[in-house]
Amino acid sequence: MKLYNTRSRTKEEFVPLQEDQLRLYACGPTVYNYFHIGNARAFLFFDVVRRYFEYIGYKVTYVQNITDIDDKIIEQATEENQDFQEVAQKYAAAFLEDCAHLGIGAPTHQPRATQVMPEIIALIKKLVDTNHAYEVDGDVYFATTSLPEYGQLSGKKIDEQKTGARVAENMSKRHPADFTLWKASKPNEPFWSSPWGDGRPGWHTECVVMSQNYLGESFDIHGGGIDLVFPHHENENAQAMALSGKPLARYWMHNGFLNIDGEKMSKSLKNFFTARDILDEYDAEAIRFFFLSKHYRSPIDFTRELIVESDKAVDNFYKALEAFELDSLNVKEIRCPECLRLEEDFRSCMDDDFNTARAIAILFDLTRLAKNSESSAENRLDAARMLLKLGKVLGFFQHPETRLSKQMPDLSKALIELMLSYRTQARAEKNWAKSDQIRDDLKALGIEIKDGPTGSTWDQRN
């Protein structure tokens, strides 16, 4: 298993801290708004990382934070004329809903920042006590100059950074790169009591606390979007290094950005679609396919046309599956040698820094095998089984029954079958006008008739 480690900028052989166990942390949202389709890429990707490790036999402990106190939440609360907690609650609930809708499995632990306030304060206190942090008028800053390794993760040399150009200089800081650990509260702002007075945590510390709480002081993989490398992850790592001398995580994985028409999407540029909006319009599996069809580290350009294409592609998987009874597909043992070989290929793709694009190509190989009329019935069935099995590793086919069985009341089905029988009769009588009328009328209702050598079947089309 090789994966690209941001820290070293190379693919490295993955060696877990403990055999067959993965301790994984991926940054979750700050809940001040609905998350957008770009965020969805990160959540979806690390969902696949988790699924794949489980598939190859790891016991995975997956932790994802929900940051529910932050300047932006306070701003949003002012805007919505609500308490910051109500805002955080609302968007945290929406986050969970949207993730479920996207087919993202629940993390093992999903702590919230406000639940670990004593631990956050204790951590900052330790940093102050060891001279890695200092207080100025109720604010506490991390002293980046106290840590020789600062900048290592992101490959930045702090002295070479442009300072003062786009960042207002903060005269209380000893060094421009120093970052806020604790922020004194202004009147009417939420606060927690601390040794430095009333205030709230800055960004970064909550992730250190929440990850270490569940995963230990140094764990296997830490992930998130590429933009988090600096400053967020650099600053998280700095705190961990300062405390224990060990990096927070040994492997750092970062997914590339999503662009809209070639331009960066971001909350501040306001050119974003929420995942919620896109989910209203398109199938979750189409969105998953769209993301996984490109390597996770590359930038990806979002267009509606590509989602539509993806949806058609996913359709082909289901067309291969629907020839078989669902119960017969869930058998564990698969014997067809070609299928087993493809499973090995699938693993070697995924073992190569999660090459999901190649992995998907293998799903299509299986699709073709499952439909190949020249191979034996057993082999076709096995191919469909393998397709289902490997597709699930990528998070597809979580509820195949809903897509495979036509989702409509039995009465409607019976009526369609009835119309179909009338048409079959008309065709037997060579009454083409009548049979074509039935076909066209049903099509207008979204029911497509497919004539085959063994008779006519129907499908619901959207």
Place this chain on the structure above:
RNA sequence: GGCGACAUAGCCAAGCGGUAAGGCAGAGGUCUGCAAAAUCUCCAUCCCCGGUUCAAAUCCGGGUGUCGCCUCCA
């Protein structure tokens, strides 16, 4: 100014020194009363210029173009 990524068919996209996966679209065949569906087949020499090598989309040098980070951000 510092650091980094990318450039493959109409579109999306793999490829990591041995002669271009896969998907969408398109073309053709079979099937069909016709159509659809299904199925089979076909469809690129890899931004440009040099170099290394028996061999390069893949390595090196130089261009050109696009994008990102250095500021809240997945």
